[in-house]
Amino acid sequence: MHSVILDMYQDFKALSLSFKNAPIQIREQVSLSEEAVGRLLHYFKEFTSATDVMVLSTCNRTEVYYLSENDLSEDIIKLIGIEKGISNLDHIKPFFDKINEHEQAIQHLFYVSMGLEAQVVGDIQISNQVKRAYQASADLQLAGPFLHRLMHTIFFSNKRVVQETSFRDGAASISYAATELVKTLTSEINSPRILVVGVGEIGEDVCRNLIGQQSMSVKITNRTQSKAEQLAAECNFQVQSFEQLWEAVDEADVIISSVGTEEPIFTKDKVDELDILSFKYFIDLSVPRSVGIDVEENPAAIVYNVDSIKSKADQALEKRTKAIPQVQQIIAEAIEEFNDWSKEMIVSPTINNLKNALEQIRQEELARYLKEINGSAESELVEKVTKSMMQKIIKLPVLQLKAACKRGEAETLIDVLNNLFDLEKDKQVK
Numbered sequence: 001m002h003s004v005i006l007d008m009y010q011d012f013k014a015l016s017l018s019f020k021n022a023p024i025q026i027r028e029q030v031s032l033s034e035e036a037v038g039r040l041l042h043y044f045k046e047f048t049s050a051t052d053v054m055v056l057s058t059c060n061r062t063e064v065y066y067l068s069e070n071d072l073s074e075d076i077i078k079l080i081g082i083e084k085g086i087s088n089l090d091h092i093k094p095f096f097d098k099i100n101e102h103e104q105a106i107q108h109l110f111y112v113s114m115g116l117e118a119q120v121v122g123d124i125q126i127s128n129q130v131k132r133a134y135q136a137s138a139d140l141q142l143a144g145p146f147l148h149r150l151m152h153t154i155f156f157s158n159k160r161v162v163q164e165t166s167f168r169d170g171a172a173s174i175s176y177a178a179t180e181l182v183k184t185l186t187s188e189i190n191s192p193r194i195l196v197v198g199v200g201e202i203g204e205d206v207c208r209n210l211i212g213q214q215s216m217s218v219k220i221t222n223r224t225q226s227k228a229e230q231l232a233a234e235c236n237f238q239v240q241s242f243e244q245l246w247e248a249v250d251e252a253d254v255i256i257s258s259v260g261t262e263e264p265i266f267t268k269d270k271v272d273e274l275d276i277l278s279f280k281y282f283i284d285l286s287v288p289r290s291v292g293i294d295v296e297e298n299p300a301a302i303v304y305n306v307d308s309i310k311s312k313a314d315q316a317l318e319k320r321t322k323a324i325p326q327v328q329q330i331i332a333e334a335i336e337e338f339n340d341w342s343k344e345m346i347v348s349p350t351i352n353n354l355k356n357a358l359e360q361i362r363q364e365e366l367a368r369y370l371k372e373i374n375g376s377a378e379s380e381l382v383e384k385v386t387k388s389m390m391q392k393i394i395k396l397p398v399l400q401l402k403a404a405c406k407r408g409e410a411e412t413l414i415d416v417l418n419n420l421f422d423l424e425k426d427k428q429v430k
Contacts, residue, residue, distance in 0.1 A: 010342075011069050012052075012146070014099040014108050015076050018061035019119050022095040029084060030092060032057035034136070036083045040064070041140050043079055048072060052147035056112070056133040058126065059208075060119050065109055067146055073098045106150065106338070110331045113154045114161060120173040122320040127158055149341055157334040164330070167323040170316025174306065175205030177313040178283055181304060182254055185281050186216065194218045195240065195252035198259030199231050202285050206256055207235050219248055223259075250274050258285040264292040276300035285309070354397060358390050 017030055032040065037055045044053045050068035057063075064076050077096060081089045099105045108117075113130045115122040134151045137143040143151070161167050186192035192215065196207055199222045210218055221240040222228035232239045240248040249255055249266075259265060266282060274280070282303045284291040289305065296303045366386065 010102050012065070012067050012102045012105045012150075013071065014063060014065045014097075014105040015073050016061065016063045016097045016099060016108065017092075017095050018063070018097075018117070020117070021097070026092060026095050027060065027062070029086065030057075030062045030080050031059065032062060032080070032083065037133070037136055038140070039083065040076075040079060041137060041142055045140060045142055048075070051142070052137075052144045052150075053142045054133050054137045054147060056130060058129050061112070061117075063112070065105065065147075067144070071098065071100055073100075103335075103339075106335060107331070109150070110154060110157070110335065114158060114327055114331065115167070116324065116327060116331075120176065121317060121324070122167045122172060123176075124168055130154070146342070150338060153334050153338045157330050160330050161327050165323040165326045166319045167327050169319050170312070172313055172317040172320055173205070174285060174310055174313050175202050176209055177309045177316070178202075178206055178256060178285060179209035181283060181309065182210070182216075182256070183213070185254060189253055192216050192253045193251055195248050195255045196220045196237075197245070197255060197257040197265075197290075198222060198286070199227050200258055200260065203256075203258040204231060206258070206285070207231055207237065210237075211235050219252070221245055221248060246270065246274075249280075252280070254281045254283065256283045256285065257290045259290050261286065261290050262288060264290055264295075266291040266295055268292055268294040268297060271295050271298050271301050283309070355394060358394060362386050362390055 017027065019027065032055065037057060040055050041053060044050050044066065048068065049070070050066040050072060052065075052067040054065045055063070056065070062080070066072065073096065077089055077093060081087070081092075086092065099108055111117045113127060115124065115126050118126050130151075134143065134147070137147065182194060186194075194210065194216050196203055196210075196218065199207070199220060203220075203222075207218070207220060210216065218235070218237040219240045220228045220232050220235075220237050221242050221244075223242050225239070225241065228239050228242075231237075245265075255266070257266065266284075271280075276298075278300070280301050282291045282295060282301060284303060284305045287306060291303050291305070295301050366382065
């Protein structure tokens with residue numbers, strides 16, 4: 001029986017497809033909605049012996065973590081294909097990494113959760129996405145003791161990273177830096193109105209970063225209306241027709257432009273025609289620039305360009321990169337602590353069986369002799385003495401077992417204890 005537990009706690013696996021080796025066209029094809037994740041989890045529960053399953057799907061990665069002695073990669077890829085309506089998966093399979101080595105899968109989940117594997121190093125969004133993935137597993141009772149302990153070790157390590165390092169300091173991507181700038185600029189404005197012009201990769205990221213800013217009213221406009229509508233539906237924002245761009249600019253407090261153009265769209269002449277009552281902020285993330293250099297000659301127009309924002313993002317990224325060795329050290333310490341716990345889980349059934357066997361002997365002997373003792377005081381004393389003796393007898397084997405775990409020699413000692421006390425037989429009788 002102990003070998004089953006030993007195997008179970010050494011069989012953590014991961015299947016990963018991410019931006020590191022898969023282009024966005026492939027990532028889009030295998031990206032899973034919350035509902036699809038739920039169906040995938042149900043499949044594990046109903047049709048496999050896998051436990052401690054977690055499915056993580058973001059715009060940058062689709063990953064499945066699970067505890068099983070069998071490699072379920074092929075089944076998982078097929079199921080994703082069924083979910084996404086892809087009959088031939090030959091063009092997608094090569095992009096999946098199979099991580100079947102236990103320690104490597106654990107380290108990978110740590111690195112992903114901390115943001116070491118993120119497109120923007122230290123990205124805080126991934127940590128919240130991992131929490132949601134874990135919650136989905138827990139809700140379906142697919143998170144067993146192993147995953148619960150692993151995730152709480154990760155969350156604790158995450159706190160250490162925030163408190164002890166500069167890994168999460170500053171905004172390290174242009175889109176995130178732009179979002180932080182918007183928050184700063186509009187902090188004194190009641191219900192600020194934001195207009196996002198252009199939904200290329202940066203425009204999409206800006207919109208996703210603005211999700212949850214409840215005080216803001218966000219409109220999206222794009223030359224291709226369908227792309228704006230798709231993103232607006234995802235983010236729960238409004239769509240503005242590109243033909244009515246200048247009416248929207250007139251209404252907005254902040255205009256974030258990442259539209260591709262050879263000549264500036266926002267010219268001084270056009271801006272001068274606007275009825276600007278206070279300030280209007282233009283954040284130009286386009287290369288070439290989409291906001292004319294002379295727009296800022298209008299005293300009510302304030303322009304921020306991609307260079308100034310990129311400079312802030314680069315500084316933050318440099319600080320984060322310098323902190324990577326500290327983060328890796330925190331992760332290494334956490335994994336060591338988690339591995340010690342995993343190994344102790346291997347011997348906990350033997351410890352419990354040994355305690356139960358000794359307790360049974362104690363109870364049987366007490367039943368034989370207590371009837372010869374007069375008075376409750378004497379009975380309580382005998383109870384106390386025998387319990388104390390039992391605890392002292394069991395203390396050394398328990399310490400030896402835990403020490404053997406750390407040395408990777410627990411199996412031999414478990415066999416010895418099982419044979420000495422006939423623990424397996426005792427368990428079968430029960």
